[in-house]
Amino acid sequence: MSEIEFTAIDEALVRRAAEVVARAHERGLTLVTAESCTGGLLAAVLSEAPGAGTQLQGGFTVYTKAQKTIALGVPEDLLRRRTAVCEDVARAMVAGALRQSCADLAISVTGVAGPACDEDDNPVGLVHLAAGRRGHPPAHRVFRFGDIGRGAIRYRTVVAALVLIDEVLSTATATEAGAA
Known part of the structure; x- marks a missing residue:
């Protein structure tokens, strides 16, 4: 059996999540996650933040293509x-x-955390994030972390996702949020 690599939820990560949850609360917006390579880690980190019980609606962990289609309606032909x-x-x-x-804002994570390329030969460390509010086109970011280890890729992905959520929240005014 190979060595098990895990991703720690540390104080810095939880503090960053708390800032995001507080901003969501200020804007009157709720959150939902849709995660693949992070396997629910982003939702877990957000759930550690004070106020998560009202701002975090939940999450979808969709590791496989089939589950992306079943749970989220991602078209099979697109995959x-x-x-x-x-x-x-x-x-x-x-x-x-x-x-x-019923959330107002969604964040998605799809990528390859490793230890090997995926079935389509996407390289370890390739991660795509998207986040958006209802009625607005989602913002997108791509990261090429490289083969730095599964735990490090997942950690950096969660940090990047929190930054992206915060960026999307920053564009929402409290008035817009109520109308969203």
Whole structure:
């Protein structure tokens, strides 16, 4: 058996999540996650923050292509044509998470944490994030962390996701949030 590598939820991560949850509360917006390579870690980190009980609606952990289709409605043909790790799938995951929840803002994560390339030969460390509010196009970011280890990729992905959520929240005014 190979060595087990895990991703720690440390104080710095929880403090960053607390800032994001507080900003969501200020804006009157609720959150939902749609995660693949982070396996629910982002939702777990957000749930550690004070106020998460009112701002975090929940999350979807969709490791496989089939589950992305079943749970979030990501089109099978999109997954075949573009692979599960691409901008279009990240955006489709946001749309599906918003459609399947009562949250105001969704964040999606799709990528390859390792230890090997995925079935479509996407490299270890390739991660796509998308985040958006209802009625607004989602923002997208791509990261190429490289093969730095599964735990490090997942940790950096959660940090990047918190930054992206905060960016999307920053564009929402309290007035917009009430109308969203």
